[in-house]
Amino acid sequence: MQMPNNKIIQIRGLKKTFKSTIHALSGVDLDIQKGEVVSIIGPSGSGKSTLLRCMNFMEVPSAGSIMFEGNLLSIKDKNINQLREKMGMVFQSFNLFPHLSVLENITLSPRLVLKLSDDEANIMAKELLDKVGLSDKIDAYPNQLSGGQKQRVAIARALAMKPDVMLFDEPTSALDPEMVGEVLAVMRALANAGMTMVIVTHEMAFAKEVSDRVVFMAEGSIVEIGTPEVIFTNPKEERTKTFLKRVNVI
Amino acid sequence: MKVFLNFSFLRDADYLALLFQGLGMTLFLAFLAVALGSILALIPALMRLSGKKFLSIPATAYVEIIRGTPLLVQVLLIYQLLNIPLFLIGGIDMGSFVPGLVALLINSSAYISEIIRGGILAVDRGQTEAARSLGMSASLTMRKIVLPQAVKNIFPALGNEFVTIIKETSIFVYVGVAELMYQIGVVKGMTLAVTELYVMAGILYLMLTYPLSKLMNAFERRMRHADAK
Numbered sequence: 001m002q003m004p005n006n007k008i009i010q011i012r013g014l015k016k017t018f019k020s021t022i023h024a025l026s027g028v029d030l031d032i033q034k035g036e037v038v039s040i041i042g043p044s045g046s047g048k049s050t051l052l053r054c055m056n057f058m059e060v061p062s063a064g065s066i067m068f069e070g071n072l073l074s075i076k077d078k079n080i081n082q083l084r085e086k087m088g089m090v091f092q093s094f095n096l097f098p099h100l101s102v103l104e105n106i107t108l109s110p111r112l113v114l115k116l117s118d119d120e121a122n123i124m125a126k127e128l129l130d131k132v133g134l135s136d137k138i139d140a141y142p143n144q145l146s147g148g149q150k151q152r153v154a155i156a157r158a159l160a161m162k163p164d165v166m167l168f169d170e171p172t173s174a175l176d177p178e179m180v181g182e183v184l185a186v187m188r189a190l191a192n193a194g195m196t197m198v199i200v201t202h203e204m205a206f207a208k209e210v211s212d213r214v215v216f217m218a219e220g221s222i223v224e225i226g227t228p229e230v231i232f233t234n235p236k237e238e239r240t241k242t243f244l245k246r247v248n249v250i
Numbered sequence: 251m252k253v254f255l256n257f258s259f260l261r262d263a264d265y266l267a268l269l270f271q272g273l274g275m276t277l278f279l280a281f282l283a284v285a286l287g288s289i290l291a292l293i294p295a296l297m298r299l300s301g302k303k304f305l306s307i308p309a310t311a312y313v314e315i316i317r318g319t320p321l322l323v324q325v326l327l328i329y330q331l332l333n334i335p336l337f338l339i340g341g342i343d344m345g346s347f348v349p350g351l352v353a354l355l356i357n358s359s360a361y362i363s364e365i366i367r368g369g370i371l372a373v374d375r376g377q378t379e380a381a382r383s384l385g386m387s388a389s390l391t392m393r394k395i396v397l398p399q400a401v402k403n404i405f406p407a408l409g410n411e412f413v414t415i416i417k418e419t420s421i422f423v424y425v426g427v428a429e430l431m432y433q434i435g436v437v438k439g440m441t442l443a444v445t446e447l448y449v450m451a452g453i454l455y456l457m458l459t460y461p462l463s464k465l466m467n468a469f470e471r472r473m474r475h476a477d478a479k
Contacts, residue, residue: 058379085385095380099398108394109384154380161384 006034007067008165008196009055014064016050016220024050026220027064032165037197039207039228042217043243048200051217052169055198056087069164085113088158092170094150096142096157102129103138106157114161121160128156132186148179152186165196172203204247208232216240255449259441272433273454275342279429280416282351284408287358288366294359295366296392309363316360321353322421328353329425346426358415365411369403370396402473409466413459420455430454 009032016025025047032038040048053059055066057073057080066073068083097105106128107121116124129135132152142150151171158166168187172180184206191197191210201207207214207228214231216224216239224237235241259265297309316324329349336345373396381391423431434451438444 056383058383081382081385081387084383087383089380089383091376091380093374093376095374095376097377097380097395097399109381109386112390112394113385157380157384 008034010067017062037191039211040200040215046217047220086164088163088166090168147175148182151183168199268433272430276430283354283358284412290359291362294363325353350427365407369400372403373399406470
C-alpha cells in the first residue's frame, strides 16, 4: 500500500486501558508527517508516554489502529519486529545493555537483525559515536558512563538501525540538570538533519525551539495540537493555559 | 548414652577408601543433578514465563507437584516405575543409579526452574523493551540480553541448590545407590562403630558443603563488585 500524503504514522481511535479500570488513553487520533518533529507535552498521567509507547507496540492498544508507513501494526503480525527496526526508541531510563560495551550495545542489533558484517557494523558505530561526541567511550561499559553519556549512546544505538522515525520517551527526565544540555544538543542536531521525531518531554523551552507541532494532552486525550508559537504563546484551550502557567511558560 | 567414641576404623585404608568413594558418588550425583537439572529446568521456567496458558499451567503443575511432595516418595516411585535390572557400567550399578539420577533430575529441575524464573524476572523490563524496540525477536532478546544478565542472579542461588542437593542425595541409601550414606552403612556393618560413622558422615558432608558455601559467597561478592565498578 502507498503512503498517503507523507503520513509516516497514522493513529486512529487509539484506546488503552490498564487493568481494565484506568483509562490511559481514551480515543486518540494523530498523524505524524515525514520529517516532522512533534513534541507531546502535558501533566504526568495524561497518557503521553502511553501514546508514544503504543506507536511501536511497546504497549499494545486496547482499541484503535496504528499505521506505520502504510502497514497496520498488529501484535500477531510477525512483521512487528521488522516495523520496530524502523522506529528507534529512546527511553527515560536509557536501558543500555549493562553486560555489553558501548560498541557492542550499538552493533548488536545491526549485526543480528540487519545481518551487517562485523566490519560494517563497527564502522557505522564509530560514525554514530562521533556524531554524539563519545568516540573515546567506544570500549567503555554502561556503568562507567554518566547519565548524559548513557543517553547519547542510547540514541546512537537506536540510530544504528537506520530508523525512519525516532520516538523519545522523556529522554532527559532521569538526568541531572547539568547533563540535559548535551542530550538535547544531540536531539537538536538530529532534528536539523531532517529526522522524523516524536518527543514526550517536560523540557518546554526545547519543545518550543525544535518542534514543528506541539501536542498537548490531558487525561488520556489530545486537548490541543498546534505550532509551538500557538501552543506556547496563544493556546486556545483553557486546560492548556492552566498547564503552561503551572510550568511557568506563560 | 555412649560417651567414648572410637575412631580407630579411620586407620584402615580400605574403610577410608569406601567412605571417599561414597563421597565421590555423592558429589557426582549432586553435580549431575545441578548441571543437567539446570538445562532441563529451562523448559518449565520458559514455559511459565511464556504467558501462554497451555504452556504455563502444565509447567506450574509440575513445579508445584515436585516441590510439594517429599524427594523420598519421588525416588521410590521412579525406582518402582523404571524397574531397571542390575547391570554395571564403570563399577556403578545402573539398576539403582539410573532411577536415582532420573528422580534427582526431576526434583532438582523443578527447584532450579524457579531459581531461573526468578533470575529472569529480576532483569529490568526496560532491557527487554530496548531490545524489542531495536527489532530483536523475543527469543533473540532472551538469548542475547535477558539470559546473560539473569545468570548473575541465578548463579549464587544455584550454588545453594548444589549444597542442598549434596545433602539430599543421602536419601539414595534407600534404593542402594553407592553414595556416602550407603558406604557409611557398609563400613558400619563391618566395624559396628555406629555413632562414630554417623559423626563421620556429618563431617564428610560438611567437608563438601562448607567450602562450597564459602566459594559461592566469594563469587557473589565478586559479582556485586563487578556491578558497582
